[in-house]
Amino acid sequence: MTQTIGEALVRRLEAHGVDTIFGIPGVHTVELYRGLAASPIRHVTPRHEQGAGFMADGYARASGKPGVALVITGPGLTNTLTPMAQARADSVPMLVVSGVNVLSSLGKGLGHLHELPNQSALAATVALDSTRVTTADSLAGVVDRAFARMAEGRPGPTHIEVPLDVAGQAHDSPMLAPPASCPPMASLDQITAAADLLRHAERLVILVGGGATAAAEDIRKLAERLDAPVVLTTNARGHMHGHPLVIPASPSLPPVRQLIEGADCVLAIATELGQTDYDMEFTGALPKFPNLIRMDICAEQLDRHPADLALHGAASTGVAALLVALEDHDAEGQGGAKLARDTREQAFASLTAKQQTHVGFLDAARDVLPNALMVGDSTQLIYAGNLYYDHDRPGGWFNAATGYGALGYGIPAAIGAALACPETRVLCITGDGGAQFVLPELMTAVDEKLPVIFLVWNNCGYGEIASAMEDAEVEVIGCDPTPPDFEKAAASCGIPYALSAEEPTVLAETLRIAADIQGPSMIEIRTAKMTRKTEPSQ
Missing domain, CATH: 3.40.50.970 (Thiamin diphosphate (ThDP)-binding fold, Pyr/PP domains)
Structure with missing residues (x-):
């Protein structure tokens, strides 16, 4: 027929x-x-x-x-x-x-x-x-x-x-095989010019964005060859985990901005140079990028933030070509590791005590679930991790708290990730507010028998928004939606549930138990509401 x-x-x-x-x-x-x-x-x-x-x-x-x-x-x-x-x-x-x-x-x-x-x-x-x-x-x-x-x-x-x-x-029309895709490649002249600038840089900093995942191993080799600190944006977390040259911290943090602005050359690889990575405080200004070499697959992006040298091409081919052009170069001993270490320490110290505690939760989860995919929504743990967190899998940390910033992303995106990588553990980190956008999607995880751990950070409201309203001297309105009983919600879906206390060691033990469950499970961390200057109206 x-x-x-x-x-x-x-x-x-x-x-x-x-x-x-x-x-x-x-x-x-x-x-x-x-x-x-x-x-x-x-x-x-x-x-x-x-x-x-x-x-x-x-x-x-x-x-x-x-x-x-x-x-x-x-x-x-x-x-x-x-x-x-x-x-x-x-x-x-x-x-x-x-x-x-x-x-x-x-x-x-x-x-x-x-x-x-x-x-x-x-x-x-x-x-x-x-x-x-x-x-x-x-x-x-x-x-x-x-x-x-x-x-x-x-x-x-x-x-x-x-x-x-x-x-x-x-x-009944014939259909030939689909044509092969042809991503752009930087020209040999561009690569040669970039290699020459990199070879002579004494205070080089490398910025890596989410479009560089396919080039993760070559980026490590390039950083080592150039002895250059590597700053990771949110969607690049997981590159070079634990490496002496890596800085898994937001380029919006003052110590990281100072590092970038103190460079004599900046190599930006597959990063948008956008506000939600480079200006989280909404100051209206990105860091200065001295002698910027920018590699990006998108010509429009290169035009939006012009560089001193633009390399139009995919990160995978562009970084590989730079490695070849710098084959005889060895900058070991220029102090890149010390500079990266100092910046890491200063960046972490710039976080609030609460944010540092939140990073401790993430570190505990990573250590219990090595090589996991951590998929997040806009919630306090994710905000802290986007500021500072060293994940152990390239492309394994992503969320909707940057860019468009859609709430309700975490639960369904984690389900999609689990279907893509069935042999990989997936941890979804969502807040009580974001979870309520998409709570019925838990049943999709049940239908598909997916081993996703849904971690609900429950502070009974939109705490960050309430704080922002107070800072602006606006009466807090609409930030106290009553969350559901997540234990009963999980039970109605047939999902095992556990309550974890607000400390990383207890979370780690609870995650070990959840990791042995074949299908989806839920962990709830109930936290105190954020301190308010005024009590919410009744």
Whole structure:
């Protein structure tokens, strides 16, 4: 029998290496589901389309491959826009496939079910590319274009929509193998010029961003060859764990900013140089970057923050090329390790006592769960870790507290990460506020039998926001939502629950118990509310 366009779409996704799809079926996507039953692609059902998007995000960050969400037209697509925006901010490859109403009705306001004035244009406000399949002949090209956009430049979300009356049409067009992706590479002249600057630098500092995960081992070799301190942004944590040259601290912290500004050359690798990494205090100014050499896969990023020397290319090929160009160079003994150690100590000392305690929790979790994926939401433990924390797996520490900053990210993203890396332990760190955004997604972890440990940091409200309102001399309003009974919530999902006291040693023992559980489990840490200058209104 001739396959339909919906079935051919599934085959094309298979050809691009897709093995997992997150989606909630609906009448507008029935034909897109037709080919899934006979496909090796695993379908995972979240409880909300926002969960589908965040699961796709977590899957992509953990696997290095695009995450895929399949949603209905209208509310399905709009519910996915928040995850798409987070993926855009953090350069995460994500493909969202949606249905849409029949071609003849689009843009006419006829009152059709799930109708939007212009769904593709709406998606394009956050997607790198938003394209519609209109014929069988166009299908392969549309899918290939979406994957190319995610692979050949700065990654991010893409969107494909398939009209209701197109999805069921016959597809008998031949489909060749997808073309190989061609990421940009810095030119030999650029590499040579950069190597010459690096060779003569006496106070070099290397900045590493989330786009450098694939180059982790070569970055270590390059840092050692240049004897240069390496500053890690949030999404780069896990590089060079425990190494004498690593500084696993936010470049927003004053000691780290001083290190950067005191350099005579800065090499920035696959980092956006954005506010939520380099200016967390919102001073309005990034650090000064003396003699900046910037390597980035995105030409637009290079234009947004011009460098003294720009290397347009992927980190994996660019760092490897620098190693070759500096093969005969050895800067050992220039004091890089001492400078890194001093900066680490000063950076940690600049944290508050409470933040240092929170880092202690993270260190305890890392030591009990080596090589784990730690996936976080916007909550106090994560805020502290983004300021200072040395993870032990490149790409193994990520959260939504930087970039777009979407609350409710942690639980579904951890589920996506666990599906991407089934042999790896996943620890989700979420607050009571963020957990309430997406609590039903716990059932997805139960359905899929995923060994995710959900750590809920419960301070009974939006403590950080309340503090910010007080600092601004604004009466605290809306920051005291009553949290659910998490023990009963876990029990209703069939999830083992444990209560941990507010100290790292007890958390470590509780994590050891949870690590032996085959499926999901929950640990709750109940903390006192943050000290208020005024009591909340009743």
